[in-house]
Amino acid sequence: MATQNRPKVYVTRRVPEIGLQILSPHCEISQWQSDDPVASTRITQKYKIDKEVLEQAGPSLRVIGTMSVGYEHIDLEECKRRNISVGFTPDVLTNATAELTVALLLATSRRLKEGIQAVADGSWGTWKPSWLCGSGLDGSTVGIVGLGRIGLAVAKRLSPFGVSKFLYYGRTEKETAKDIGAEFVSFDSLLEKSDFVLGCCSLTEDNKELFNKTAFQKMKKTAVFINTSRGGLVNQTDLYTALSTGQIAAAGLDVTSPEPLPTDNPLLTLHNCVILPHIGSATEKARSAMSEVTARNILSFLKGQDMPSKLI
Numbered sequence: 001m002a003t004q005n006r007p008k009v010y011v012t013r014r015v016p017e018i019g020l021q022i023l024s025p026h027c028e029i030s031q032w033q034s035d036d037p038v039a040s041t042r043i044t045q046k047y048k049i050d051k052e053v054l055e056q057a058g059p060s061l062r063v064i065g066t067m068s069v070g071y072e073h074i075d076l077e078e079c080k081r082r083n084i085s086v087g088f089t090p091d092v093l094t095n096a097t098a099e100l101t102v103a104l105l106l107a108t109s110r111r112l113k114e115g116i117q118a119v120a121d122g123s124w125g126t127w128k129p130s131w132l133c134g135s136g137l138d139g140s141t142v143g144i145v146g147l148g149r150i151g152l153a154v155a156k157r158l159s160p161f162g163v164s165k166f167l168y169y170g171r172t173e174k175e176t177a178k179d180i181g182a183e184f185v186s187f188d189s190l191l192e193k194s195d196f197v198l199g200c201c202s203l204t205e206d207n208k209e210l211f212n213k214t215a216f217q218k219m220k221k222t223a224v225f226i227n228t229s230r231g232g233l234v235n236q237t238d239l240y241t242a243l244s245t246g247q248i249a250a251a252g253l254d255v256t257s258p259e260p261l262p263t264d265n266p267l268l269t270l271h272n273c274v275i276l277p278h279i280g281s282a283t284e285k286a287r288s289a290m291s292e293v294t295a296r297n298i299l300s301f302l303k304g305q306d307m308p309s310k311l312i
């Protein structure tokens with residue numbers, strides 16, 4: 001295709017090379033050469049594709065490919081209104097995110113943060129029978145809020161640890177729950193019965209701060225809460241109270257609100273709260289696959305074909 005007729009693709013970050021290799025024979029690519037979002041002088045400083053950004057992009061913008069499974073940063077209604085298609089990257093990050101969820105659960109329940117700290121600060125003394133005892137998964141009940149792709153992948157990974165029961169809650173019962181023998185229960189019942197409560201659902205208008213004071217009060221005092229979905233699911237002030245007053249035993253978060261979490265956030269002072277910087281999908285394999293799917297979404301659209309993973 002002659003250079004002047006080639007569609008223009010603007011890549012808003014540095015991304016794994018594969019995506020660029022797929023697009024470059026067909027498109028004219030320009031790229032923001034940074035790992036950080038595009039600066040305000042160009043398109044936007046916010047990690048958001050909202051009305052203002054779409055307005056600045058103008059009517060020639062036909063397709064957006066987000067290199068993520070989450071899409072709360074995109075104003076889909078505004079995209080629909082402007083007849084802009086949007087592709088995303090489900091599936092390819094499921095395994096990586098499930099793995100990180102398991103890592104966070106083990107780190108939290110087996111009190112690794114305190115253990116690492118004790119080794120570093122010299123408070124590791126003689127062997128003590130009750131020191132740093134956590135709760136293991138063997139014989140436990142695991143409650144999953146949102147048994148979608150990631151929730152199911154987490155359960156499959158946890159099963160060999162000897163979990164005795166999986167409970168789940170969500171909008172609908174899932175056929176796939178049979179794969180892990182999971183029982184569909186009410187939210188309250190899940191909170192009351194689970195030793196581990198995992199937030200694996202996507203964030204919607206209806207489930208904002210679902211994990212709040214009322215929810216934490218219903219959990220067991222020994223419960224461990226994990227969230228690898230979105231920070232907006234949790235009322236962090238209530239979580240701080242629950243963790244600091246012994247309402248629940250521990251929490252592990254890969255997502256917070258806001259992100260990055262300010263370094264003076266009280267949650268960071270707690271020994272029983274492990275916080276990671278939203279690295280659920282951060283494996284080389286997952287990020288390359290996400291780059292590839294994003295490029296294939298865009299290219300398929302440009303060729304008039306169905307996108308492999310289309311949102312709208």
Ligand SMILES: O=C(O)[C@H](O)CO
Nearest residue numbers: 067068069070071281
């Ligand atoms: O939505 C996603 O893809 C992950 O949470 C990374 O942002």
